[in-house]
Amino acid sequence: MSEADVRALLDGLEERALIEYVTTQRWFGSKAREVTHATVVDAAFVRTVEPLLATVLVELRFQPGTHESYQLLLGLRRAAEGWGEGVIAQLGEWTVYDAPADPTLARELVHSIRSGRHRAAGEGTFEFHTVEGSADLGRELREARPIPTEQSNTSLVFDEELILKAFRRLEPGINPELELLRFLTARGFPNIAALGGWYAYRGRPMDATLGVLQRFVPGAQDGWELALEELAQAPDRFVGRLRRLGEVTGAMHTALASDGSDPNFSPEDPSTEALGLLTATIDEEIEQIWVRLPDHPALAPIAGRGEEVRDRLRLLSHVGTAGRVIRNHGDYHLGQTLWAAGDWVILDFEGEPARSISERRRKRSPLRDVAGMLRSFAYAASAARILRGVEPPEGWEERAREEFVGGYLDTVDSALVPSGRAAVERLLAVFELEKAVYELRYELNSRPDWVEIPVAGIERLLGRPLE
Amino acid sequence: MSEPGHWFERDPLWFKRAIFYEIHIRGFYDGNDDGSGDFRGLMEKLDYLQWLGIDCIWLLPMYASPLRDGGYDIADFFSIHPDYGTVEDFRAYVEAAHQRGMRVIADLVMNHTSSDHPWFREARSSRDSPKRDWYVWSDTDDTWPEARVIFVDTEPSNWTWDPAAGQYFWHRFFSHQPDLNYDNPEVQEAMLNVLRFWLDLGIDGFRLDAVPYLYERDGTNGENLPETHEYLRRVRAEVDANYADRVLLAEANQWPEDVVEYFGAGDECHMAFHFPVMPRMFMAMRREDALPMLEILERTPAIPEAAQWGLFLRNHDELTLEMVTDEERDYMYAEYAKDPRMKINVGIRRRLAPLLDNARDDAELMHAILFSLPGSPVLYYGDEIGMGDNVYLGDRDGVRTPMQWTGDRNGGFSRADFARLYLPPLMDPVYGFQAINVEAQLRTPYSFLRWLHRFIALRKGHPVFGLGTYEPLRPGNTRIFAHVRRYDEDVILCVHNLARSAQAVELDLSAFEGLVPEEMLGRSRFPRIGKLPYLLTLAPRGFFWFQLRADE
Secondary structure: OOHHHHHHHHHOOOHHHHHHHHHOOOOOOOOOOOEEEEEEEEEEEEEOOOOEEEEEEEEEEEOOOEEEEEEEEEEEEEHHHOOOOOEEEEEOOEEEEEHHHOHHHHHHHHHHHHHOOEEEOOOEEEEEEEOOOOHHHOOOOOOOEEOOOOOOEEEEEEOOOEEEEEEOEEOOEOOHHHHHHHHHHHOOOOOEOOEEEEEEEEEOOOEEEEEEEEEOOOOOEEHHHHHHHHHHHOHHHHHHHHHHHHHHHHHHHHHHOOOOOOOOOOOEOOOOOHHHHHHHHHHHHHHHHHHOOOOOHHHOOOOOOHHHHHHHHHHHOOOOOOOOEEOOOOOOOHHHEEEEOOEEEEOOOOOOOOOOHHHHOOOEOOHHHHHHHHHHHHHHHHHHHHHHOOOOOOOHHHHHHHHHHHHHHHHOOHHHOOOOHHHHHHHHHHHHHHHHHHHHHHHHHHOHHHOHHHHHHHHHHHHOOOO | OOOOOOOOOOOOOHHHOOOEEEEOHHHHOOOOOOOOOOHHHHHHOHHHHHHHOOOEEEEOOOEEOOOOOOOOOOOEEEEEOOOOOOHHHHHHHHHHHHHOOOEEEEEEEOOEOOOOOHHHHHHHHOOOOOOHHHEOEEOOOOOOOOOOOOOOOOOOOOEEEEOOOOEEEEOOOOOOOOEEOOOOHHHHHHHHHHHHHHHHOOOOEEEEEOHHHOOOOOOOOOOOOHHHHHHHHHHHHHHHHHOOOOEEEEOOOOOHHHHHHHHOOOOOOOEEEOOOHHHHHHHHHHHOOOHHHHHHHHOOOOOOOOOEEEEEOOOOOOEEOOOOOHHHHHHHHHHHOOOHHHEEOOEEOOOHHHHOOOOHHHHHHHHHHHHHOOOEEEEEOOHHHOOOOOOOOOOOHHHOOOOOOOOOHHHHOOOOOHHHOOOOOOOOOOOOOOOOOHHHHHHOOOOHHHHHHHHHHHHHOOOHHHHOOOEEEOOOOOOEEEEEEEEOOEEEEEEEEOOOOOEEEEEOOHHHOOEEEEEOOOOOEOOOOOOOOEEEEEOOOOEEEEEEEEOO
16 A cells, blocks of 8 residues: 555544544543544554554644644554454444554564664654664564553553553654663663664654653562552561662662763753742742642641742752752652562653653753652552551651662762752752642642642641751 | 754744744853853753743844944854854754754844955955945945935944945945845845755744845835845745745834735745834833824734734834834833933833833733734843843943843853953842842742743743734723734633723623633633623733633
8 A cells, every 4th residue: 555545545534533532542631621623644554464554643633722743553454354442433445443452563563663664654754763782672473462551652562571662642852761761771771671672753743752662571560569569568678678779760860960972961060040940830830739729628737838838948949059960760759660580670761741841851950850759658658558558657658768868879979969968858858849749739630539648748848847 | 963853843833822032142141251141151041941931032143243233243144253152052052942842043134244244355355356246336425315324323324435445335224234235146145045054053043134125226215125025035935945934033123014015925024023013012101091002003904824923022222213203202202211321323222121110010011911912922131030221331232231140240140250241230229130130030939030930821821812813992991901812712801901090991892791701810700791891990000811711
């Protein structure tokens, strides 16, 4: 089938069917907004024998005058075959469906990455790339298993050896996940799932990263699950693992700051107003949330205390020298870690999906990651209570923090963080407050039962004496 | 050099929704401690501009120049002034801005060069020089008397005798800025090469300085000639054919009916500044009367769908009074230039905050009006913190003093010795850097900077301000400036009180009966619109922006 044929075929996709399909997917991020239009921006066939596989860029338009772009992976089989999974539409003699549901097509994406092939589309090219030194990826693939818990992307595991993550919501520019994995893989950083390849779209509509292929870490346990499990059975055993997590985190930051010649990664001194910009941003976030804080018993400990929180932020923000700013993980918490073969593996370098790529790529203090993980310990302690009815032992969270921060500070390049433990704690508190406020907004919108967790975090930051 | 990265979605109309920010490179931030701003310094301040919500940075001239006119006297179109850095620094800056989601345009002077430009040196050297015809020469100084002298304070004539050349040369601006001869096809092509050079480096467009004056013709005033428009169409065609999503912004200080010609049929400039509306905003504030603004907006013709006005309160030049009547000019001088030193050419050389006597309410109201009008706002560096000016500095340097970053030495602008600074920073007790600086305003939740940051975010959340209609309301109370903006189903009602006293106003909103106004800053709901006139009361210099929503 030629390029023109693809376009002709896809042009036949009814807008309504397209909108219906996209807006009901888990990875569609703007469920609260009304989609007025959906258009195919560009498309190419990646597999040209049946069943066909097309990579597609679509644009969804919203009221009033804004839009989002998404990647679709479409499979096409003859209607006569009676394919029934993930069906989007019947187009003449073809059944159009969500390709990841079809192992043949899922494998095709990996084949394309392995062979580094490019597919010309109408206004650009779909490019597939292999990472140098990944020739051993060339095995015959058998199974392709989707990961059902995935939220904003689509992830597929092949034979417990490879994992492919396809990004759904697209933004112009390189995705930090690809950028950081490529950087860390090239430098042999051991505590990640090494990058094997990726694919991307380059063209007039935009340049965008579409997916990354990584080695799958077999027999691993999710850090968050492990925390909940051990909180119930052996809380101190988990605390015992956290020194190592701190060390791995420190080593990760040191590695990310190790190349002064690459402008995308070179560590920088924060500008004079860097801290001012950070606190102004958090301050406005606090103001907005408290103005509209609903009446909810779980919010009682912080209700009416917005000004107090802002005052606290102002006091904390007198940090002195703030270390350096570097590229960092950006969305660091226990759910982004794996415990495997006696060590930690760090995943998911995409950053917070709600923020723009330009924001996610910004260099920041590495302590922002550390603060994210500290908040995660608070979440684990509360989740053990909420989900499992397990009361964590007295002082568990404090000990977890101490272990993690201790391991971190022993390992990380000390030039990257403020000098002196007091200054570190102060800047950590700023980032913890930022994170807790972000959590508060998130939980208010999507999980009111969990609101008590950020509330407790904020209350504690208010109560903690200033050093 | 690496290829420029591609950090934006295809968006040919980005400039219609953009907030622009004008930077005087020399005055923004000194990255190498030599007393003068530079690209390395600009780079360090990108995060600040990204935080502020800026979409596009407009750089004042950055080219090699003897700087007898702030760099508008270009001595080499293909190099960066050594004080600012190198072409490679510029490229890196554009790339870094793009990575942060911001675009960069730069001033380009097509009309003339510096008399130091090698082209002019060659041209004046001999009547037989191949460059002779690149400029405009005459044996007499009385040709084209209809063309006005623009810099009336310094230039007696548009002709200046050049002893080396043995002829008079033509210049619409300073006598060290000879006009290029656009009747010469070589000049036309040379200027296209200049454009291509910077576009290839990734620049997102140009502010075309002094475009009305490219050609000269007998019996005309030499402004807005058909030949000039024809050349601009050629420039636009070149850009459209080879460079996506770029913008040409015309500086044509003319009446609206003449300026719209610079949009052509959507085949000349993408944007043009709306000069005449600006002095009328100041006039309206002083007179507490919306009429001057209503009149000029009424007089403004429709523009092509893909075109946009550039709107501003102040810029690097004087508050120009060329596009007002004599009577209005006298009024403006009397009200805003009480010290004769504040006058320059046909205008007033002051910054926004001093013009408004440092009144916070007035500054907010002026920005509200600016942001509510159809067009893209262009902010001038320093005005976001309410910087002042220094009327004792020469020419327009008084409004080009160093950006005030902190209360530290040199206002945090430079670590050089004070004596080495290109201009002294402001140090007076009201506008000096100890009182007015970015650092302090960032830390102060209700500072003007923080207010403007929130206000920019508000405007950017509603594409209607860049894309929508402008529908004036004419309430009986003329102290109220009110209009509706509409784009698809997004309907915004903007009501501004120009008076220094509280006002009540009845608005005819019958067209929106049944909708509920929601105030946009605090999201409070106001009573539903009915059949009767809608009554609003406004605080002195107060304003409301409402989104008119269907009641859920």
